[in-house]
Amino acid sequence: MGNVTNGNGSTQKRLRVAVTRALPEAVETRMTELFDVELNHEDRKLDRDALVAAMGRADVLVPCVTDRIDAGMLAQAGPGLRLIANYGAGLDHIDVAAAQARGIMVSNTPDVVTEDTADMVMALILSVTRRIPEGLAVMQSGDWQGWAPTAFLGQRLGGKRLGILGMGRVGQAVARRAKAFGLSVHYHNRHRLRPETEAALEATWWDSLDQMLSRIDILSINSPHTPATYHLINARRLKLMKPTAVIVNTSRGEVIDENALTRGLRAGEIGGAGLDVFEHGHQINPRLRALPNVVLLPHMGSATVEGRIEMGERVMLNICNFRNGVRPPDMVVPEML
Structure with a gap:
């Protein structure tokens, strides 16, 4: 995992970010600049074992609505996983309460869709x-x-x-x-x-x-x-x-x-x-x-180029705030659901 230099001259480790699906090119390019990112270039839906493996390698997981993340999977997450930055507004595919109980924050991308x-x-x-x-x-x-x-x-x-x-x-x-x-x-x-x-x-x-x-x-x-x-x-x-x-x-x-x-x-x-x-x-x-x-229709209600890029920008904003020790602006807690 590489390092980045802050404005004050100190260095911090680049976050390991695992993305479960292919995202717009502009989003993936910017993520590569900001983080030590693992992309899914083939855009294949990850099965349960692959998702658990990704959670074992990452500090941050960026899933989509097609990725169901339950309590059993969260129990197998690696010790480094501290944020699930969902690419999307809906959260019914993630057990937010189980994540919170394990000290894993969850964020989403409201408004943009x-x-x-x-x-x-x-x-x-x-x-x-x-x-x-x-x-x-x-x-x-x-x-x-x-x-x-x-x-x-x-x-x-x-x-x-x-x-x-x-x-x-x-x-x-x-x-x-x-x-x-x-x-x-x-x-x-x-x-x-x-x-x-x-x-x-x-x-x-x-x-x-x-x-x-x-x-x-x-x-x-x-x-x-x-x-x-x-x-x-x-x-x-x-x-x-x-x-x-x-x-x-x-x-x-x-x-x-x-x-x-x-x-x-x-x-x-x-x-x-x-x-x-x-x-x-x-x-x-x-x-x-x-x-x-x-x-x-094939779940295309939010499928615009502008919307997908804005979703990626919100994901990165949440991750950057987390990296800097600041509460992600779109952090979700069970009481909100």
Whole structure:
């Protein structure tokens, strides 16, 4: 492990940083300048043993959402591991409490994915309500026979009610965009927003999720995956919704009972769905994939060049603060989750 010289002339060891997936070139280059970094040039997903081995070699681990790090793995971490600097905002793949118990700090990259994810929510809403993939498929097949008055009839957004489940950073960004489309904003959250924030968003708060679901035309799920939100949208709640309602999820797949959603869509009890995340990762129910009123995306809600670079910058900021003996600005503790 090499050394670096501080401004006062003293030297300190370069931190050993293990990165689990390939990151944008600009991020990897800067990391190489700052740290003794171990990169994953092949961008292959590390299995459990490989992750444990990386934790044994590193002072800092930089994982992604695809890396599940549980208490058993943390128990095998090397004595040098003191920070898990997650490349991403979500943390349900890391046992934060177990890390804290072993004296390992955990940080994430909030804020930087907010606007990009909110853009994708609106893209999915438009795609499902205006049947864009169906039109695209006809054009790509060469079967289009020309314009017809009743072809590809979708729904107008203006005047519809949007329900937002989870009114954090992303939920509020979605609300701001929804206003521009003429949508009436409703929301359910663990805590009600401050009056001035609620007024600025022109949002109506519902203490009862059931009551909100029965009244809205579109549901946007923007809540994290926690024990309390697992299958929050279940078969019973899906039956409360209008048969023309549309569900969009860019948050965590586990919030929806995917089998129940598939059954509801197949039975015509739900109008459509736009999903960027799935309950079982990349293992998607084939019956869901076959439905014409469903838009499925490969977890690309935050996938912009600018966003990915900013995520890397936040990771490096957290690591540099840790190296300098300062609390990482995005440090997470279990009480925050």
